[in-house]
Amino acid sequence: xxxxxxxxxxxxxxxxxxxxxxxxxxxxxxxxxxxxxxxxxxxxxxxxxxxxxxxxxxxxxxxxxxxxxxxxxxxxxxxxxxxxxxxxxxxxxxxxxxxxxxxxxxxxxxxxxxxxxxxxxxxxxxxxxxxxxxxxxxxxxxxxxxxxxxxxxxxxxxxxxxxxxxxxxxxxxxxxxxxxxxxxxxxxxxxxxxxxxxxxxxxxxxxxxxxxxxxxxxxxxxxxxxxxxxxxxxxxxxxxxxxxxxxxxxxxxxxxxxxxxxxxxxxxxxxxxxxxxxxxxxxxxxxxxxxxxxxxxxxxxxxxxxxxxxxxxxxxxxxxxxxxxxxxxxxxxxxxxxxxxxxxxxxxxxxxxxxxxxxxxxxxxxx
Amino acid sequence: xxxxxxxxxxxxxxxxxxxxxxxxxxxxxxxxxxxxxxxxxxxxxxxxxxxxxxxxxxxxxxxxxxxxxxxxxxxxxxxxxxxxxxxxxxxxxxxxxxxxxxxxxxxxxxxxxxxxxxxxxxxxxxxxxxxxxxxxxxxxxxxxxxxxxxxxxxxxxxxxxxxxxxxxxxxxxxxxxxxxxxxxxxxxxxxxxxxxxxxxxxxxxxxxxxxxxxxxxxxxxxxxxxxxxxxxxxxxxxxxxxxxxxxxxxxxxxxxxxxxxxxxxxxxxxxxxxxxxxxxxxxxxxxxxxxxxxxxxxxxxxxxxxxxxxxxxxxxxxxxxxxxxxxxxxxxxxxxxxxxxxxxxxxxxxxxxxxxxxxxxxxxxxx
Numbered sequence: 001x002x003x004x005x006x007x008x009x010x011x012x013x014x015x016x017x018x019x020x021x022x023x024x025x026x027x028x029x030x031x032x033x034x035x036x037x038x039x040x041x042x043x044x045x046x047x048x049x050x051x052x053x054x055x056x057x058x059x060x061x062x063x064x065x066x067x068x069x070x071x072x073x074x075x076x077x078x079x080x081x082x083x084x085x086x087x088x089x090x091x092x093x094x095x096x097x098x099x100x101x102x103x104x105x106x107x108x109x110x111x112x113x114x115x116x117x118x119x120x121x122x123x124x125x126x127x128x129x130x131x132x133x134x135x136x137x138x139x140x141x142x143x144x145x146x147x148x149x150x151x152x153x154x155x156x157x158x159x160x161x162x163x164x165x166x167x168x169x170x171x172x173x174x175x176x177x178x179x180x181x182x183x184x185x186x187x188x189x190x191x192x193x194x195x196x197x198x199x200x201x202x203x204x205x206x207x208x209x210x211x212x213x214x215x216x217x218x219x220x221x222x223x224x225x226x227x228x229x230x231x232x233x234x235x236x237x238x239x240x241x242x243x244x245x246x247x248x249x250x251x252x253x254x255x256x257x258x259x260x261x262x263x264x265x266x267x268x269x270x271x272x273x274x275x276x277x278x279x280x281x282x283x284x285x286x287x288x289x290x291x292x293x294x295x296x297x298x299x300x301x302x303x304x305x306x307x308x309x310x311x312x313x314x315x316x317x318x319x320x321x322x323x324x325x326x327x328x329x330x331x332x333x334x335x336x337x338x339x340x341x342x343x344x345x346x347x348x349x350x351x352x353x354x355x356x357x358x359x360x361x362x363x364x365x366x367x
Numbered sequence: 368x369x370x371x372x373x374x375x376x377x378x379x380x381x382x383x384x385x386x387x388x389x390x391x392x393x394x395x396x397x398x399x400x401x402x403x404x405x406x407x408x409x410x411x412x413x414x415x416x417x418x419x420x421x422x423x424x425x426x427x428x429x430x431x432x433x434x435x436x437x438x439x440x441x442x443x444x445x446x447x448x449x450x451x452x453x454x455x456x457x458x459x460x461x462x463x464x465x466x467x468x469x470x471x472x473x474x475x476x477x478x479x480x481x482x483x484x485x486x487x488x489x490x491x492x493x494x495x496x497x498x499x500x501x502x503x504x505x506x507x508x509x510x511x512x513x514x515x516x517x518x519x520x521x522x523x524x525x526x527x528x529x530x531x532x533x534x535x536x537x538x539x540x541x542x543x544x545x546x547x548x549x550x551x552x553x554x555x556x557x558x559x560x561x562x563x564x565x566x567x568x569x570x571x572x573x574x575x576x577x578x579x580x581x582x583x584x585x586x587x588x589x590x591x592x593x594x595x596x597x598x599x600x601x602x603x604x605x606x607x608x609x610x611x612x613x614x615x616x617x618x619x620x621x622x623x624x625x626x627x628x629x630x631x632x633x634x635x636x637x638x639x640x641x642x643x644x645x646x647x648x649x650x651x652x653x654x655x656x657x658x659x660x661x662x663x664x665x666x667x668x669x670x671x672x673x674x675x676x677x678x679x680x681x682x683x684x685x686x687x688x689x690x691x692x693x694x695x696x697x698x699x700x701x702x703x704x705x706x707x708x709x710x711x712x713x714x715x716x717x718x719x720x721x722x723x724x725x726x727x728x729x730x731x732x733x734x
Contacts, residue, residue: 311553
């Protein structure tokens with residue numbers, strides 16, 4: 001990573017307002033630099049679900065309240081997003097939110113059930129169901145939080161995010177979380193027009209939501225196609241990837257780095273490395289070295305410590321992290337992260353210790 | 368598959384009693400022939416979980432009774448195992464059982480909770496927990512069922528099975544089903560001696576159980592390492608595969624074909640193709656063509672229709688099945704199956720139609 005490589009975004013921050021942090025303090029942050037393949041003085045680190053149930057202060061703030069209500073409460077979003085910055089000193093703040101937030105804001109009957117996940121009032125399996133998904137409604141509570149956060153965080157970037165069309169479609173079609181995605185795949189295979197109309201609708205909705213987050217101050221965004229790994233490469237390429245590309249492309253004019261992420265995507269990495277993103281996330285099921293080979297040299301990578309490592313003690317965490325930092329040196333740029341989200345039972349001190357350790361390491365040199 | 372290739376087992380049926388079906392009627396069955404890479408006049412087909420909740424006659428037989436009790440009731444096991452043979456005309460009967468049956472027979476406090484899966488009275492996370500797993504107790508109700516089945520089924524092979532040491536260990540350590548396997552991996556990484564002692568104990572126990580099933584009449588066995596796909600190749604190779612090999616090897620002297628199966632194992636297939644098995648199972652996340660490339664020409668393959676395809680209508684099922692049959696021609700031998708188990712909500716008529724269609728196809732020729 002010693003060589004300054006070219007920026008993949010044609011015009012960084014091109015479509016952003018003058019006072020956007022990416023045109024100021026976050027431009028030279030390790031996160032943005034690594035995303036663009038520029039040289040860094042340390043490997044940036046943040047964690048998916050860093051703002052969440054592993055933190056006692058999160059549990060205290062949230063109490064027994066409703067998850068989606070919390071996601072639409074400015075003070076709650078701001079406070080929870082800041083908690084891991086204060087505690088762990090990570091290099092980016094990821095907005096406290098959920099991938100179904102834009103669905104809620106589009107009038108979809110969705111709740112987040114404790115211990116289950118997002119549950120729909122009724123599954124979406126026909127044209128009427130697709131038509132009932134409205135435009136993005138009021139998300140001003142969320143954009144207000146992003147503005148507060150960027151003001152407070154100065155040179156620490158805020159990462160906005162949304163779910164990818166496939167992953168959101170799977171929740172809508174199944175009516176909730178799934179392991180097998182039977183109805184989702186059935187519609188994908190046997191009703192291609194219905195499928196396309198749903199994914200196009202979601203692409204538009206999520207594009208609007210991403211745009212709002214970016215214009216309010218997010219310096220990078222991440223697309224979560226969490227369940228894409230359930231698909232064969234052929235199905236992914238034909239029926240899913242074009243929609244994800246359209247979504248990523250829809251915010252290209254704004255010029256912020258875009259991370260493309262999924263779980264169990266070892267087979268899909270070569271295809272996820274599209275020109276419409278700057279960074280590809282790698283989960284823990286492949287070694288980062290293998291992931292980098294598959295992603296190639298036109299993208300930076302993010303990942304890929306196993307979230308389970310925090311249960312094995314600090315020595316084991318450091319052993320695995322060191323391996324990942326070394327492997328990351330072969331990439332255009334490397335953002336340290338987990339392969340998936342922080343598990344709720346994780347001891348937060350383990351996370352803090354890892355961040356401290358990572359910040360003491362010199363950026364790795366390619367072998 | 369037109370060429371008769373050599374048998375990978377050094378002595379087929381070597382250790383079996385004279386009256387064992389593999390020394391008689393099942394020897395020339397399409398299933399056994401395909402497993403050994405011999406020429407077949409049709410592609411054999413069976414389905415994981417073919418004897419299960421998709422069948423109304425299964426639900427009627429089981430009623431509200433306890434799952435593990437059913438697994439230890441001879442008449443129940445025999446009847447349920449036969450149901451998909453009668454209805455679908457599949458080419459093999461897979462014993463109605465569960466991977467935790469040998470644990471139950473070894474005195475472990477395990478129940479199968481409806482809608483959840485296997486749940487342990489207390490998780491096994493220390494040496495005392497490992498020591499409390501006894502020897503294989505009385506499985507005579509099960510072996511009696513195997514004997515009844517083989518007598519009735521004549522030239523249709525009965526497939527016995529057991530869980531692989533890793534997958535069983537994950538249930539024991541987590542205390543139930545898991546998505547993240549945090550405690551399992553933590554012990555694997557940080558307590559290698561405890562890990563080895565647990566997996567060795569399970570290897571011995573499952574080896575005893577497989578032996579009982581084979582001696583009672585099973586003409587083939589399958590090792591279910593269902594959750595191996597949660598591991599990186601490095602961890603799999605170091606901490607898991609040696610135990611699976613030892614287990615498969617422990618019944619080598621009997622000389623029945625052995626299938627090695629897991630879910631989400633695309634990355635692991637080259638390593639799962641060990642000399643101690645004749646067939647490697649391929650799940651639906653990789654194309655069968657890719658699976659065969661990774662497995663090589665010393666093994667037959669089994670798979671890999673997506674269980675979700677049955678929800679997309681007969682035309683789509685046949686389209687996908689035809690692709691799989693064509694791809695299978697490149698393998699040493701091909702046993703048609705799903706990539707994972709039949710889903711409970713599957714329309715059983717779809718399964719029957721697929722079997723009829725498959726049986727009308729000539730065996731595919733390699734391109």
